[in-house]
Amino acid sequence: MIQVSxxxxxxxxxxxxxxxxxxxxxxxxxxxxDPGPGPVGEPLPDAPPxxxxxxxxxxxxxxxxxxxxLLVYGEPGDVPLQLLFLNGRPATPLxxxxxxxxxxxxxxxxxxxxxxxxxxxxxxxxxxxxxxxQPMFAAARGGGFVAMETDGSGLYFRDGSAVAxxxxxxxxxxxxxxxxxxxxxxxxxxxxxxxxxxxxxxLWVRRPGDAEPRPVGSVLRPxxxxxxxxxxxxxxxxxxxxxxYFASAVRPELRxxxxxxxxxxxxxxxxxxxxxxxxxxxxxxxxxxxxxxxQHGIVAGPDGRLYVLxxxxxxGKASRLLVFGPDGRLxxxxxxxxxxxxxxxxxxxxxxxxxxxxLSRTGAPPRAAFRPFSLPTLDGSGTIDLGAYRGxxxxxxxxxxxxxxxxxxxxxxxxxxxxxxxxxxVVLGLNEDADPADxxxxxxxxxxxxxxxxxxxxxxxxxYNYRGLPYTVILDRNLRVVRSIYGFGExxxxxxxxxxxxxxxxxxxEPGT
Numbered sequence: 001m002i003q004v005s006x007x008x009x010x011x012x013x014x015x016x017x018x019x020x021x022x023x024x025x026x027x028x029x030x031x032x033x034d035p036g037p038g039p040v041g042e043p044l045p046d047a048p049p050x051x052x053x054x055x056x057x058x059x060x061x062x063x064x065x066x067x068x069x070l071l072v073y074g075e076p077g078d079v080p081l082q083l084l085f086l087n088g089r090p091a092t093p094l095x096x097x098x099x100x101x102x103x104x105x106x107x108x109x110x111x112x113x114x115x116x117x118x119x120x121x122x123x124x125x126x127x128x129x130x131x132x133x134q135p136m137f138a139a140a141r142g143g144g145f146v147a148m149e150t151d152g153s154g155l156y157f158r159d160g161s162a163v164a165x166x167x168x169x170x171x172x173x174x175x176x177x178x179x180x181x182x183x184x185x186x187x188x189x190x191x192x193x194x195x196x197x198x199x200x201x202x203l204w205v206r207r208p209g210d211a212e213p214r215p216v217g218s219v220l221r222p223x224x225x226x227x228x229x230x231x232x233x234x235x236x237x238x239x240x241x242x243x244x245y246f247a248s249a250v251r252p253e254l255r256x257x258x259x260x261x262x263x264x265x266x267x268x269x270x271x272x273x274x275x276x277x278x279x280x281x282x283x284x285x286x287x288x289x290x291x292x293x294x295q296h297g298i299v300a301g302p303d304g305r306l307y308v309l310x311x312x313x314x315x316g317k318a319s320r321l322l323v324f325g326p327d328g329r330l331x332x333x334x335x336x337x338x339x340x341x342x343x344x345x346x347x348x349x350x351x352x353x354x355x356x357x358x359l360s361r362t363g364a365p366p367r368a369a370f371r372p373f374s375l376p377t378l379d380g381s382g383t384i385d386l387g388a389y390r391g392x393x394x395x396x397x398x399x400x401x402x403x404x405x406x407x408x409x410x411x412x413x414x415x416x417x418x419x420x421x422x423x424x425x426v427v428l429g430l431n432e433d434a435d436p437a438d439x440x441x442x443x444x445x446x447x448x449x450x451x452x453x454x455x456x457x458x459x460x461x462x463x464y465n466y467r468g469l470p471y472t473v474i475l476d477r478n479l480r481v482v483r484s485i486y487g488f489g490e491x492x493x494x495x496x497x498x499x500x501x502x503x504x505x506x507x508x509x510e511p512g513t
Contacts (some may be wrong), residue, residue, distance in 0.1 A: 001255055002305060006042050007408075012183075018279055025153055036077075036268065037073050037174075039072050039346075040068075040070070040071060040332070040347065040348045041068030041069055041331075042068060043068050044065070044067060044069055046066075047066060048065060049062075050063045050330070051064075051134065054169050058266060059264070059265040059266070059328070060265070060266050060268075061266070061267045061328035062222065062267075062268045062269075062331055063267065063269045063329060063390070063429045064242070064270050065268075065269075065330070065333075065342060066185050066322070066323075066330045066331060066332050067329075067331055067332070068331060068332040069332065070321060070332035070333055070334035070350060071350070072321075072334050072336060072350050072351070073349060073350065073351045074305045074352065074353070075351075077117065078115060079115065079345055080115060080302070080345060080346060081096070081344070081345055082098065082099055082114070082116070082341040082344045082345075083101060083116055083340045083343055083344060083358075084279045084309075085105075085296075085307075085321075085340075085341070086340075086341045086355055086358060087300065087339050087341075087355050087360075088296055088318045088339050089101065089104070089297060090235060090237075090283055090296075090297030090311065090437045091140060091180060091297065091299065092297065093302075094177075095140065095178065095179035095356060096112045096114070097113070098113045098116075099111075099112050100118065100138045100140065100145055101138060101358075102135040102137050102138040102147055103135065104135055105134045105180075106137060107131060107134070107484070108122055108132065108135070108147070109123075109132075109135055109157070110122070111215050115353075116341075116358075118359065119305045120160055122157045123162075124161070124162050124363060124367070124368050125162050125344070125368045126279065131154055131155075131161040131162075131226035131368060131384055132149070132484075133149060133358070133485065133486045134150065134190055134370075134485075135149060135154075135155075136148060136149065136150050136173060136187065136488065137173065137174050137177075139174065140179070141166075141251070142156070142406070144158035144285060145157045148174050149173075150173050150189060150190040151173065152168030152169065152170055153165060153168050153172075153452060154166050154174075154223050165465070166491060167212075169182060169184075169206060170204050171184060171204055171460065172184050172185065172186055172187065172435070173185075173190070174189040175234075175235050176235065176237045176238055176241070176245075176298075178238035180207065180208075180238060180240075180242040180301075181205050181206065181207045181238045181244065182206045182207075182213075182437065183204070183205050183206075183236040183238060184203065184236075185202070185204075185233070185236050186232050186233045188230070188233035188234070188236065188249035188250070188293055191230055192225050192226060192279075193206065193229065193230070193287070193289065194226060194299065195225040195226060195229075195234055196219045196228035197219075198218075198221070198255050200215075201215030201216055201219065202217030202219055202220070202232060202246060203216055203236060203244065203246055204216065205244055206222075212259070214261065215261075215478045216244060216257055216261040217246065217255060217257060217261070217263065220232055220248075222277070223277060224278075226280060226287070227278050227279075227280065227289065229251060229511060230250065230289055230291060231248075232245050233249040233250065234247050234249045235247045235298045236293065237300045237306065238421055239300040239304070239306075240300070243256060243257065243259060243264065243326075244257045244259075244261075245298055245300070245306060247295040247308055248294070248295060249295060250278050250291050250293065250294055251268075251275075251295050251449075252268055252269045252275070252330065253266065254266070254294065254295075254308065254324065255267075256382055262372050265327065265328040265363060267328035267329070268330070269322065271310075271311070271312040272312040272313055274333060275292050275311075275313070276292075276314065278290065279291075285346065292311060292386050294310060294311055294339060294468055295308055295309070295310050295311075296309040296310065296311070296318040301323075301343060301344045302345065303345070303346055303347060304322050304417040305325055305326070305348060306323070307322070307323055307324075307342075307344060307350075308321070309321060309338050311320055318338025318339075318368040319336065319337070319339060320335055321336045321338075321342060323350075330509065332463060334350070336352060337352075338357075339355060340352045340354060340355060341354070341355050341357070341358030342400055343434070367476065367478075367480035367481055367482065368480060369479065369480050370386070370473065370479050372385075373386050373430075373463075374385055374386070375430070375454035375456060376454065377452065377453065377454060377455065378431050378443070378453045378454065379440060380436070380455075384428065386479060387479075389426055389428070390478065391475060392422075392426055392476060392477060393477060393499050393502045393503050394424075394426055394427075394428060394474070394475040394477065395413075395425070395426070395428070395472060395474050395475075395495060395499065396430060396458075397410070397428070397429050397430050397470065397471075398432060398464070398471040398473075398475045399415055399431060399469060399471065400432040400439070401430065401431075401433050401442035402433075402438075403440040403469040404470060405469070405470050405489075406442075407445075407446060408489070408490060409430075409441075409448060409469075409470050409487070409489065409490070410446055410477055411446055411447070411487060412490050412492055412493065413427060413449075413451075413472075414427075414448075414449040414451065415492075416434075416492045417451045418447070418498065421503075424503045425499050425502075425503050426451065426452075428451060428452055428453075429449065429452065429453035429454065430453075430454050430456050431453055431454065431455055431456055432456050432461065432469065433456075433458065434458035438453065439453070450513065464486075466486075468486060468487075470486075471485070471486055472484065474495060474498045474502070476497060483497055
């Protein structure tokens with residue numbers, strides 16, 4: 001699988017003041033609760049009108065540009081708001097108002113109230129279950145909330161506490177949701193290189209009472225067959241009328257469907273620089289896809305419009321907020337730093353705040369204790385007891401001889417382990433082979449590792465319920481889970497960053513606090 005990393009942000013906040021102030025790529029107008037915001041946008045007199053035509057019974061709308069320049073305001077004051085995007089990722093609207101957002105970097109989900117304030121932080125894990133590895137989507141479900149992984153499964157929370165892991169409700173990751181429908185699409189955050197059959201749908205929609213997801217739309221056919229999965233990746237949204245929208249990840253295109261799955265319209269817009277179609281390029285003896293994520297998410301706003309976070313140049317970051325009307329016309333747009341927290345009110349006013357300011361009430365995540373172990377070494381010469389490492393930062397790596405990605409990761413992890421001060425941080429390997437001899441042969445083939453390795457005798461998955469191999473868990477000095485990573489490839493950076501932070505700080509809190 002190919003994974004696309006989430007964006008990060010480090011921006012300082014700003015107080016409410018009159019006049020104009022630069023923030024990110026946008027011009028942010030300061031707005032307080034009194035006297036209230038000004039106009040939603042400024043008309044662009046020279047804006048070319050949309051081109052509208054009907055092809056095969058479907059309305060096509062092409063917008064060369066917006067009719068208005070969207071005005072973006074700063075401090076919103078105490079007004080009803082819906083979070084749209086944060087750190088470049090869309091939030092899911094909630095039926096009662098507000099939104100929920102999956103924090104992939106923080107391994108948590110954050111619930112915002114109907115005034116855009118943090119109402120609840122969902123994190124941690126139940127005893128014997130893994131924490132979130134990298135939540136990509138979050139939604140309300142069954143009187144609680146669920147934070148979903150890339151495979152579509154999710155950790156279910158009720159009354160603020162983790163209750164259970166839920167199996168995937170659709171054939172892929174969920175990317176759009178409302179109280180009226182759950183929508184599944186192929187995700188550009190993790191996709192495979194492979195063709196799609198012409199009979200496959202673009203989306204799967206599951207409404208209350210449906211026994212199975214219903215197919216919606218038809219897949220798009222790429223120029224190169226092995227890019228079929230990639231070309232059909234994207235984001236989805238559901239509005240209050242139960243209409244379903246799809247924003248292509250790699251094309252400047254939106255599609256709308258009615259509640260029965262019939263196509264309503266196809267809308268296209270023009271980036272500043274033409275963005276080429278995805279291609280396959282030979283690199284290192286294999287074919288590598290080259291593409292730009294053109295649209296980074298779509299959200300149905302509280303004013304009945306569609307908000308799309310987009311890139312406007314090849315290999316560009318999310319830098320423009322597009323506002324589409326319910327008929328597919330591009331009404332307004334503004335350059336914006338996509339990593340900000342972006343909100344909209346019922347009148348269509350858009351507000352932007354630094355992400356750290358929007359999350360300032362989340363606090364430090366509580367940490368679940370990692371289940372202790374005392375296991376024989378892989379060669380049978382001794383025992384490895386996790387408790388003996390209390391007081392040090394511990395990197396626990398689960399692996400097996402039959403795990404192909406483990407063969408690439410372990411030499412990288414070993415090179416990193418050799419740089420650590422053993423009095424401050426250590427790496428421990430947990431082998432999942434039923435026969436330790438298989439693990440020993442594997443280590444010989446890769447040249448061995450310098451850190452201790454224990455034999456799990458194929459019992460570890462039943463104990464730790466990890467999602468798959470390779471699986472790495474970083475523990476603080478009190479042997480509590482700080483972060484879990486399902487495959488890091490050859491990038492040791494995320495592990496190094498957490499270890500250095502934990503080793504530099506003091507951690508005297510009791511487990512579970």
